[in-house]
Every structure is written in structure tokens, then in C-alpha cells.
Amino acid sequence: MTIAPDDAQQGAPHVYQAMRDFVQSMDDTLPGKFEITKEGIVHDMMAPIGPHELTAVHLRKRLEKIMPEELVAHTGTPDVEVEAEGIMRHPDIMVIALxxxxxxxxxxxxxxxxxxxxxxxxxxxxxxxxxxxxxPLMGIPIYAIFDPRTGTGAVLTDIHPTPDGPRYATRKDFVYGEDVTIADWTISTDGLPRY
Known part of the structure; x- marks a missing residue:
């Protein structure tokens, strides 16, 4: 569900701050996850369910097993945010240096x-x-999507400018069972749960 104030797309700083305050006040109050997009607040009403959380755990462990020690596949808080763009997101996994x-x-x-x-x-x-x-608008160089509904996914890379703003230029699709490369690391998708 998206909650979009009329002037959310204008990027008014006071509107973004009001949405940010709302999202922070809802943490641990309602089930699901709140994020701020260009359209407004997105409420993903999912309560953490087994296959979703188990997929995140498998991916985190598989990545951390082969990444250098100074990097982590982080599944916790905080969010990532670009206040100037009026966007605050919370990826399931963030590959980041400690x-x-x-x-x-x-x-x-x-x-x-x-x-x-x-x-x-x-x-x-x-x-x-x-x-x-x-x-890509936030500057995240690689975006990997795993879809337990279909047993498929994609890795998007190579941010480039377009008339509609920065976009990923390269998309590599995969099906569960294939190996997938995220940045410098290749992991198996065998045995990932499905919905």
C-alpha cells in the first residue's frame, strides 16, 4: 500500500520530514515495513514469514562465506537514505564494509x-x-532480486543517466538452481525456499 501526499513528488523538505517522522513512529508498532519513495510512504504489510526470512538468511550466509572479512551481508537496521531525493529504503540485505x-x-x-x-x-x-x-537514483551500484513466488530473479548493474533519471543498464536474469554473481561473488541458488 502506498500513502502519497499531494506534494510528495515535489520533494518539499517539510513533507519528507513529516513522512520520515511518521515512519519512525511506526517502527515496532505495526507489522510490516515502512519505506519512503518518490510517491510517498510504502507499507509492505508482510509480517516476516518463513520462506522470506529463510531466503534472506541463506543468501546472507552464502555471501559472507566467500566475501572478505571486512565486508558483511547485513540484514538489520538502519535504513539507507537520500534526504535530498526524499527516499528512505530498507533493503533485506545490504552488502557493505564494516x-x-x-x-x-x-x-x-x-x-x-x-x-x-x-x-x-x-x-x-x-x-x-x-x-x-x-x-540507482540513490547510487546503489548493484541490485539483486530473488523472487520466491516464481523461483526467478535478476541482478541489475551499470547505472547510467536517462531522461527519467539514473537507471540500471544491465539486467541478468536467473532461475533458482543456477549460480548467480553479485559484485565479485558467485553463490548458488540451490535449495532456496519458495512461496
């Missing part, structure tokens, strides 16, 4: 090596449409 996590407040999305999302059963367009638009 040193870049030592900041007050939200992570700078430009410090992420990759964002990984497990598609929500309740709001798949949030992962397949709006994050495909928002993540």
Missing part, C-alpha cells in the same frame, strides 16, 4: 556494494518496480 556501518543514523546508500531484496508476496511491485527505479 567501516561504512560506523555512522550515526541511516547508512549512505553510496557506500553499499549491493542491495539484495527477497520479493514480498504481499507487494511484489515494490521490489520489481519502485526499487528498480529508486536504487
Amino acid at each position: 567501516a561504512d556501518m560506523d555512522v550515526p543514523g541511516s547508512f549512505d546508500p553510496r557506500t553499499l556494494i549491493a542491495a539484495v531484496e527477497v520479493v514480498s508476496r504481499s507487494n511484489p511491485d515494490n521490489d520489481w518496480v519502485t526499487k528498480v527505479r529508486d536504487y
Whole structure:
């Protein structure tokens, strides 16, 4: 569900701050996840369910097993935020250096090596449409999508300018069972749960 104030798209700083305050006040109050996009507040009503959370755990462990020690596949808080664009997102997994996590407040999305999302059963367009638009705008160089509904996914890379703003130029689709490369690391998708 998206809650979009009339002037959300104008990027008025007071509107973004009001949405940000609302999102922070809802943390741990209502089930699901709140994020701020160009259209307004997105509420992914999913309560963490087994296949979604288990997929995130498998991916995190598989990545951390082969990444250098100074990097993590982080699944916690905080969010990533570009206040000037009026966007605050919370990727399921953030591949980031430990040193870049030592900041007050939200992570700078430009410090992420990759964002990984497990598609929500309740709001798949949030992962397949709006994050495909928002993540390159935020400067996240690699966006990997895993979709337990279909057993497929994609890795998007190579941000380039377009008339509609920065977009990913390269998309590599995969099906569960194939190996997938995220940045410098190739992991198996064997045995990932399905919805």
C-alpha cells in the first residue's frame, strides 16, 4: 500500500520530514515495513514469514562465506537514505564494509556494494518496480532480486543517466538452481525456499 501526499513528488523538505517522522513512529508498532519513495510512504504489510526470512538468511550466509572479512551481508537496521531525493529504503540485505556501518543514523546508500531484496508476496511491485527505479537514483551500484513466488530473479548493474533519471543498464536474469554473481561473488541458488 502506498500513502502519497499531494506534494510528495515535489520533494518539499517539510513533507519528507513529516513522512520520515511518521515512519519512525511506526517502527515496532505495526507489522510490516515502512519505506519512503518518490510517491510517498510504502507499507509492505508482510509480517516476516518463513520462506522470506529463510531466503534472506541463506543468501546472507552464502555471501559472507566467500566475501572478505571486512565486508558483511547485513540484514538489520538502519535504513539507507537520500534526504535530498526524499527516499528512505530498507533493503533485506545490504552488502557493505564494516567501516561504512560506523555512522550515526541511516547508512549512505553510496557506500553499499549491493542491495539484495527477497520479493514480498504481499507487494511484489515494490521490489520489481519502485526499487528498480529508486536504487540507482540513490547510487546503489548493484541490485539483486530473488523472487520466491516464481523461483526467478535478476541482478541489475551499470547505472547510467536517462531522461527519467539514473537507471540500471544491465539486467541478468536467473532461475533458482543456477549460480548467480553479485559484485565479485558467485553463490548458488540451490535449495532456496519458495512461496
